Amino acid sequence: MAETASTNADMKARAASGAQEGLWLRAEQQSGGVGRLGRKWESPKGNLYCSTLVVTQANDPAPSSLSFVAALAVYETIEYYLPHDHMLLKWPNDILVSGSKICGILLESTADNVVVGIGVNVAVAPAVAERTVTSLHEEGCDRDVTAAIMLENLAKNFEDRLKTWRHSGLSEILSAWQQRAHPKGTRLSRVDEKGIGVEGEYAGLSDDGALRLRKADGALIEIHAGDIHVG
Structure with missing residues (x-):
């Protein structure tokens, strides 16, 4: 489609009408794109704005862990097109290229479905407050x-990673994610939705995908939500 308010909103409507898993929607532009915590997602023409649908099954891992599936699929897609390897994953689903943000991923649940929205800066890097x-x-x-x-490449990568998540389990997905993330010992800071911050060293992920952070006093804490900053 040429323009829409939000591909995620469109996909949720399709899901309510019985759309099947594997459907993808792409728009040239969005007038109401939304990122994490309700932030506006700038959507100029030339970038990728798309959403897909996952229908959760009884034996699936936690739906929230699809953020790692999406992150891996996007990482591998971007990696295919870049002539350098200055990339890393930042918890839970940010991709940094040369230290700068290049994409956004937003999961939204509706009934037994999860809508996975993905935006990638292909041609344009819109200004984002407090981020490069x-x-x-x-x-x-x-x-x-x-x-x-x-999108052709991304859809295939997402399908492959979704099969791994569903049939081999979350542990294999988290292992692949950590191989592409900042190394253990990297200094990270987290600010939650109330503005409360904590700092420490990256100490890997828990079995359910929580971020482990080792504080200066040696205490090991697990983080389940919030904005993470490297350095």
Whole structure:
């Protein structure tokens, strides 16, 4: 579609009408894109704005852990197009290229469905308050690579990672995620929705995907939500 308010909102409507797992929607532009914590997601033409649908099953891991599935799929897709390897995953589903944010992932649940919304800066890096951002083209990606081309690769990678999550379990997904994340001992800070902060060293993930942070006094804490900053 050329323009919509939000591909996630469109997908939720499709899910309510009986849409099947594996459907993807892409828009050239969004007028009401939303990121984490209700932040506005700037959506200029030239970038990838898409959503897909996962229908949860009885034996699936926790639906929230699909954030790691999506992060891996997007990481592998971006990696395919970039001429360098200055990439890392930041908990839970941010991808940093040359230290800058390049994508956004938002999960929304509705009934037994999870809508996975993904935005990737392909051609343009819109200004984001208090964050440095980049795009695939700025990082040296071939200018012939478009959002439509990228989605073909992303859909396949997501399908593969979803099968792993569903049939091999979350542990395999988390292991793959950690191989692409900042190394253990990296200094991280977290600010929660109330503005309360904590700092420490990255100490891996728990079995359910919580971020483990070792504080200066040696205490090991687990973080389940909040904005994470590297350094």
